[in-house]
Amino acid sequence: MHPKEHQKASLALFCKVVDNYGDIGICWRLARQLEQEHGIAVTLWVDDLQSFQRICPEVAIDREKQQIGTVTVCHWSDQNGVFAASDVADIVIEFFACDIPPVYIAAMAQRTPHPVWLNLEGLSAEVWVEGCHALPSPQPLSLTKYFFFPGFTSKTGGLLLESGLQQQRQAFRHDHAAMTAFLGQFGVTPAEMTSLKVSLFCYPQAPVSALFDAWQKSETAILCLVPEGVAVDAVETFLGQAAKAGATATRDALTVRVLPFIPQPDYDKLLWACDLNFVRGEDSFVRAQWAGQPFIWHIYPQDKDLHHIKLHAFLQRYTAKTESLSAFSLGWNAATDTTKSTVDWAETWPLLEADMLKIAIMSTDWQRQLLENGDLTSNLLQFVKTVR
Numbered sequence: 001m002h003p004k005e006h007q008k009a010s011l012a013l014f015c016k017v018v019d020n021y022g023d024i025g026i027c028w029r030l031a032r033q034l035e036q037e038h039g040i041a042v043t044l045w046v047d048d049l050q051s052f053q054r055i056c057p058e059v060a061i062d063r064e065k066q067q068i069g070t071v072t073v074c075h076w077s078d079q080n081g082v083f084a085a086s087d088v089a090d091i092v093i094e095f096f097a098c099d100i101p102p103v104y105i106a107a108m109a110q111r112t113p114h115p116v117w118l119n120l121e122g123l124s125a126e127v128w129v130e131g132c133h134a135l136p137s138p139q140p141l142s143l144t145k146y147f148f149f150p151g152f153t154s155k156t157g158g159l160l161l162e163s164g165l166q167q168q169r170q171a172f173r174h175d176h177a178a179m180t181a182f183l184g185q186f187g188v189t190p191a192e193m194t195s196l197k198v199s200l201f202c203y204p205q206a207p208v209s210a211l212f213d214a215w216q217k218s219e220t221a222i223l224c225l226v227p228e229g230v231a232v233d234a235v236e237t238f239l240g241q242a243a244k245a246g247a248t249a250t251r252d253a254l255t256v257r258v259l260p261f262i263p264q265p266d267y268d269k270l271l272w273a274c275d276l277n278f279v280r281g282e283d284s285f286v287r288a289q290w291a292g293q294p295f296i297w298h299i300y301p302q303d304k305d306l307h308h309i310k311l312h313a314f315l316q317r318y319t320a321k322t323e324s325l326s327a328f329s330l331g332w333n334a335a336t337d338t339t340k341s342t343v344d345w346a347e348t349w350p351l352l353e354a355d356m357l358k359i360a361i362m363s364t365d366w367q368r369q370l371l372e373n374g375d376l377t378s379n380l381l382q383f384v385k386t387v388r
């Protein structure tokens with residue numbers, strides 16, 4: 001056997017953190033899965049180690065190169081550097097068209113064979129995605145880059161999903177003691193466990209204060225769990241104190257508790273333990289779909305309200321004409337028909353609450369549909385084989 005056949009395939013993943021945690025959240029998830037489930041040697045190049053550390057506390061922010069688990073993490077500090085053809089991986093992925101260093105590209109061109117080069121795009125439910133997924137884009141130096149789109153249909157790359165995640169979720173959901181212990185570490189009391197449990201992750205412009213007002217008047221007791229740093233103004237107004245991890249207050253039917261910003265694997269558990277999840281961006285949005293609980297998506301805002309198109313495209317696929325869910329989601333994103341400028345949450349919330357069981361059933365059906373598309377990491381490696 002040729003000695004090369006013993007070697008693991010290698011992959012370089014370049015991640016530029018535009019803002020927040022989604023860019024590194026997605027890349028880190030992908031890197032781990034490539035290593036753990038497919039035996040690929042991954043080097044993750046990331047420009048912002050501080051954001052990375054927030055979701056993965058093991059990260060040292062002052063190290064140029066480090067090993068996290070089996071993944072090699074390199075600080076991508078500039079566009080320079082010295083790369084030879086032998087430094088180039090078998091597969092090169094740039095996340096979200098993040099302009100990898102020209103010197104690395106030059107080394108790619110010198111490598112025989114050329115690596116398979118992919119641009120992993122952002123998630124959208126829009127129909128055009130199917131037509132662009134997997135398209136080649138000729139590049140200088142006789143290189144080719146392929147577009148790889150995540151998505152919700154079999155004509156896209158699917159969604160990131162670790163094998164075994166569904167079994168872990170089911171086991172957790174059936175283990176009341178584990179759920180109680182998990183939430184208990186954040187101070188959730190046994191009495192609060194019987195409330196309607198909601199996790200809240202959104203952008204600062206979400207109408208959180210107005211929703212808190214409606215929740216205070218709810219007939220059901222509501223426990224809202226908010227990671228530190230999220231919806232800070234509304235949470236501090238409600239609490240009457242700084243929104244630090246551990247802070248809590250109850251007013252009428254609503255209890256708000258501030259949680260620490262938790263490591264990424266525990267964030268799944270939070271979603272599994274709650275009856276309703278408010279999520280945002282891309283990665284938490286996907287995790288909420290795998291959690292199989294009702295969720296409300298706060299989409300990442302774009303100029304000229306371009307994100308409203310993406311929101312509508314998703315809701316059209318997802319809500320299956322559940323009026324209360326569409327109305328709530330559009331209101332939450334300020335994407336409601338302009339003739340109705342403000343949303344009356346005291347009216348909108350009870351309608352959603354009344355449909356929760358129906359929405360939970362629909363979420364399970366949705367999950368079944370998504371599972372038919374396979375998982376993004378396996379689909380990506382399958383695609384690499386076809387273009388190699």
Ligand code: TRH
Nearest residue numbers: 018019020021022025227261262263264281282283284
């Ligand atoms: O943080 P986000 O808003 O990230 C992104 C970025 O802004 C990005 O530029 C944009 O492209 C994208 O949204 C659409 O939301 P997201 O994608 O949900 O990422 C959050 C990550 O943080 C996700 O991996 C889950 C993780 N997380 C934790 O690990 N612990 C926590 O307590 C919370 C609340 C989240």
